[in-house]
Amino acid sequence: MQVHKYIVLAVSFVVVSSKLLAVKDDSLKVEKLPKHYFKTTFNLDFYSTGKRDLTQKSFVSEKLNNYQVNQFAFGFNTPLFTKDFYKKDSTQISNFHLLLAGSYVSVTPRFEGISTHHLSKTTIGIRAIYNTGKRSIFYAEFAPFRTKDNGYRYTRQSRFATTLLYNCAVNKYFSFRLGYTRSFVLGNRYHLPYIGLRVGKLDGVNFSVQFPRSISFNVPIGRYVKTSLYTKPQGGVYTFANTDTIYYLNNDKKLNFGRYEFLSGLRVDIFPSNYFNFYLSGGVTTQNYIGFYSETFNKKNSGVYNSFYKERIANSVYLNFGLVFKFGKAKSIYNNYNMYDVQDLNNKDVDNINKGNTQIPAKNKTIKNVKPNEVLDLIEDGDLF
Numbered sequence: 206m207q208v209h210k211y212i213v214l215a216v217s218f219v220v221v222s223s224k225l226l227a228v229k230d231d232s233l234k235v236e237k238l239p240k241h242y243f244k245t246t247f248n249l250d251f252y253s254t255g256k257r258d259l260t261q262k263s264f265v266s267e268k269l270n271n272y273q274v275n276q277f278a279f280g281f282n283t284p285l286f287t288k289d290f291y292k293k294d295s296t297q298i299s300n301f302h303l304l305l306a307g308s309y310v311s312v313t314p315r316f317e318g319i320s321t322h323h324l325s326k327t328t329i330g331i332r333a334i335y336n337t338g339k340r341s342i343f344y345a346e347f348a349p350f351r352t353k354d355n356g357y358r359y360t361r362q363s364r365f366a367t368t369l370l371y372n373c374a375v376n377k378y379f380s381f382r383l384g385y386t387r388s389f390v391l392g393n394r395y396h397l398p399y400i401g402l403r404v405g406k407l408d409g410v411n412f413s414v415q416f417p418r419s420i421s422f423n424v425p426i427g428r429y430v431k432t433s434l435y436t437k438p439q440g441g442v443y444t445f446a447n448t449d450t451i452y453y454l455n456n457d458k459k460l461n462f463g464r465y466e467f468l469s470g471l472r473v474d475i476f477p478s479n480y481f482n483f484y485l486s487g488g489v490t491t492q493n494y495i496g497f498y499s500e501t502f503n504k505k506n507s508g509v510y511n512s513f514y515k516e517r518i519a520n521s522v523y524l525n526f527g528l529v530f531k532f533g534k535a536k537s538i539y540n541n542y543n544m545y546d547v548q549d550l551n552n553k554d555v556d557n558i559n560k561g562n563t564q565i566p567a568k569n570k571t572i573k574n575v576k577p578n579e580v581l582d583l584i585e586d587g588d589l590f
Contacts, residue, residue, distance in 0.1 A: 239534045241284035242544060243304060243551065248560045250278040250527040252439075254466075254490055256315070257519045265451055265497065265514040270318035272495060272518055274464065280308035280554045282332070290338075299338040302547070306330050306348070308554050311355075312443060314464065314495070319449035323355040324462065326441060328366075328555055336547050342372040344384075348555045357446040360459045364389065364442070366555045370399055377406050377542035388417065389442045390557050392463035392494055393509050407545040408568050418557055428567040431474040435486075439557055440465025442510070445497070452499055452513060461498040461510060466490045468523060474561045482563055485526045493518035529560050539566050 256273040259266045286303040307329040315321060330348030346368040354360040370384035382401035389395070397417055405411030405423075414420050419437035426432060445451075445462040452460055470488015496515035503510050538544035545565050553559050 239536045241287045241533075242300070242302065242536045242538060242547070243282070243284040244531040244533050244535045244564060245281070245283040246529060246531050246560060246563065247281045248279070248527055248529045248558070250276075250280070250525070250558050252276040252278075252523065252525045254523045255521040257493075257521055259516060259518065261516045263514065266516055268318050268449070268451065269316040271316065273315040275313045275315070276310065278308060278310045278556060278558050280306070280556075280558065280560070282306040282551065282554075297338065300336050302332075302334040302336075304332040304334075304551065306332055306346070306554065308556060308558075310441070310556050312441070312464075314462070319451070322445060324352065324443035324445065325355055326350055326352045326443060326556070330366075330555070332551065334547055334550060336543060338543065340373050340375060340543075342374065342543070342546055342550065344368070344370040344372060344550045346555070350555065352441075352443045354444055354446040354459070357448070357459070360444040360446050362444045362459075362461075364394075368399065370550065372546055372550060374543050374546045377545075379404055380546055382415065386417070388555075389463075390438050390440050390465065390555075391417065392440045392465035392496060393442065395509065403549075407542070407549055407562060408565055418553060419559070425567060429476045431476070431561065433472045433474075434470075435472060436467055436469040437557060437559075438465055438467055440494075441556060451497060454513075455499065455501040457500050459500055461500065461503070463496045463498065463510065463512075464494065466493045468525070470523070472525075476563075476567075480531045481529065482561065483526070483528045484561060487522070487524050489520055490523045491520050493520065527558075527560075529563055531563060535564065538564070 253275045254273055256271055258271045259269055282304050284302060284304050288301045289297055290299045291297050310326045312324045313321065328348050328350035330346060333345045335343045348366045349363060350366065351361060351363050366387055366389060368384065368386040370382050372380060372382045374380045380403050382399060384399035386397050386399050388397055399416065401415035403411055403413040410424050412422050417438060419435055421433045421435035423431065423433040442461055442463045445460045447457050447460050468488060468490050470486050472484055472486035474482060474484040476482045494515065494517055496512040498510040498512050502513070538548070548564050549562055552562050
């Protein structure tokens with residue numbers, strides 16, 4: 206009987222101890238797997254050019270006198286819904302992604318002849334991406350936005366931008382895109398075809414032409430640095446209070462101001478951690494254009510705005526830098542080159558500000574003598590990017 210009693214006590218002790226350890230030992234808990242392939246990202250972007258004289262012999266040009274532009278932008282995107290589709294044998298074949306994206310852009314065009322106007326644009330939109338798991342990826346972005354001249358409530362105006370794309374990832378070295386975009390980046394309201402191609406791997410050296418977004422030659426340097434030579438348009442259409450009587454017909458209280466320029470230069474992205482990166486770029490801004498459009502004159506115009514004043518401006522040097530913050534964990538896409546294209550489709554906002562391909566993992570060098578810490582690095586690359 207005594208032996209039996211001790212056995213019962215021993216078994217009871219083991220059961221109770223196991224339960225207590227299961228409750229107290231957090232290391233035994235199974236970590237929840239990520240739901241999405243995208244992390245939530247926030248980015249800050251700063252841009253500035255030099256001052257240039259306006260040389261056109263017209264009333265508006267002489268009144269404005271000269272031109273310089275400073276721009277600050279804040280943007281974010283976050284995954285709302287992700288759905289993976291599988292075959293009967295549990296092999297994944299495709300996935301669908303729904304993201305919320307938004308931005309706030311503050312533009313200050315400085316004209317020495319008139320008062321300073323602080324223009325802004327607020328965008329909130331939806332991005333939908335369907336990856337077939339083979340070669341085809343379908344992308345749709347719907348981005349309503351509102352512009353205003355800060356301090357003048359009557360200048361508020363709503364507009365709508367959209368992009369529809371088909372991306373064919375032929376292989377990891379080559380992809381092309383075809384589609385349509387309703388864009389304001391070129392300083393007016395345009396309906397444009399989208400044509401793009403990429404040669405080279407997205408996690409390696411590659412050359413990319415994406416009309417009307419950018420042309421770039423991208424070269425990663427190790428695991429923490431990416432460089433690129435690029436040219437891209439930057440601009441937009443903003444509402445502008447007519448407090449300085451730039452336009453004196455029809456008693457227009459507000460005007461539309463359009464600007465664009467082509468930036469050509471060198472960009473360097475630094476990735477000190479999986480949750481933060483920053484970039485610095487500089488070069489020359491060319492093909493500079495500004496224009497003012499009458500609200501009354503274009504009231505019934507559903508196409509390109511007609512201007513009462515426009516001018517090409519001299520080239521200038523520019524400086525651009527930005528910060529990118531990433532939050533949460535995402536499903537691994539390591540060596541999944543189809544998903545690299547999915548990530549690449551999501552790396553710009555409607556203002557053509559490029560956050561960089563922050564979630565495409567860098568290629569790891571071949572390890573000859575494997576050490577525990579190097580194995581850990583490989584695991585983290587797959588899990589955290």
